Amino acid sequence: MLAGPVTPNDPALKADFSEMSLxxxxxxxAAGRKNAVFTTSFGIEDQVLTAALTIxxxxxxxxxxxxxxxxxxxxxxxxxxxxxxxxxxxxxxxxPKKLAAYVERNGLNGFYESIEARHACxxxxxxxxxxxxxxxxxxxxxxxxxxxxxxxxxxxxxEHDDERRLIKANPxxxxxxxxxxxxxxxxxxxxxxxxxxxxPSIGCEPCTRAIRPGxxxxxxxxxxxxxxxxxxxxxxxxxxxxxxxx
Ligand code: SF4
Numbered sequence: 001m002l003a004g005p006v007t008p009n010d011p012a013l014k015a016d017f018s019e020m021s022l023x024x025x026x027x028x029x030a031a032g033r034k035n036a037v038f039t040t041s042f043g044i045e046d047q048v049l050t051a052a053l054t055i056x057x058x059x060x061x062x063x064x065x066x067x068x069x070x071x072x073x074x075x076x077x078x079x080x081x082x083x084x085x086x087x088x089x090x091x092x093x094x095x096p097k098k099l100a101a102y103v104e105r106n107g108l109n110g111f112y113e114s115i116e117a118r119h120a121c122x123x124x125x126x127x128x129x130x131x132x133x134x135x136x137x138x139x140x141x142x143x144x145x146x147x148x149x150x151x152x153x154x155x156x157x158x159e160h161d162d163e164r165r166l167i168k169a170n171p172x173x174x175x176x177x178x179x180x181x182x183x184x185x186x187x188x189x190x191x192x193x194x195x196x197x198x199x200p201s202i203g204c205e206p207c208t209r210a211i212r213p214g215x216x217x218x219x220x221x222x223x224x225x226x227x228x229x230x231x232x233x234x235x236x237x238x239x240x241x242x243x244x245x246x
Pocket of ligand 1: 067069111118119121122123125126203204206207
């Protein structure tokens with residue numbers, strides 16, 4: 001269990017974000033926070049948020065989960081983003097002992113063999129580092145959008161994460177891909193070159209492929225699995241994520 005403050009009556013849960021600009025949303029969400037965290041995976045939505053946070057709420061910590069299996073393009077973009085915005089991005093990495101034990105048991109690419117092995121890999125490379133990144137946080141900002149997939153169609157602007165005991169905020173919840181692209185163009189935001197090669201959603205290299213015309217934006221993630229709600233566990237309840245991680 002994470003040690004975030006309990007905030008069931010947080011003002012963010014009652015706020016009407018629908019008519020606010022992105023900068024206004026972020027300013028409102030971050031006001032009065034002691035430990036606000038934005039987790040970026042350097043997808044285009046996350047780059048929009050990084051750019052907006054530097055204006056709206058520069059005290060928000062920007063962190064990333066450096067899984068050890070990221071694309072070279074993503075690693076280069078981390079450095080480019082720091083230089084472009086003059087910020088430092090915190091890197092959280094997997095526990096070396098747990099990772100070595102996983103590789104010993106399943107092989108480096110054992111995640112292709114079963115859903116259990118895949119969840120275990122995501123657990124070690126993503127969920128446990130995420131837990132460390134969010135420990136003590138009172139606000140968690142993400143780049144989730146409703147239009148990304150059917151599984152994300154109901155994403156709210158803000159919700160109380162009962163298990164992580166923090167406010168999880170999705171200030172881009174109602175943005176379309178056109179909204180995202182317009183912001184990027186207007187603000188010269190650096191983006192991952194993989195987007196232009198058919199990767200709207202980018203995760204670990206061995207688990208991400210380009211999508212085909214008409215496919216869901218997240219269809220290239222864990223493409224060999226059949227479950228249309230597949231996620232890495234970051235955006236499900238911690239109890240479920242813990243199950244998924246074993
Ligand atoms: Fe492992 Fe793939 Fe999950 Fe990355 S996305 S943590 S490589 S299973």
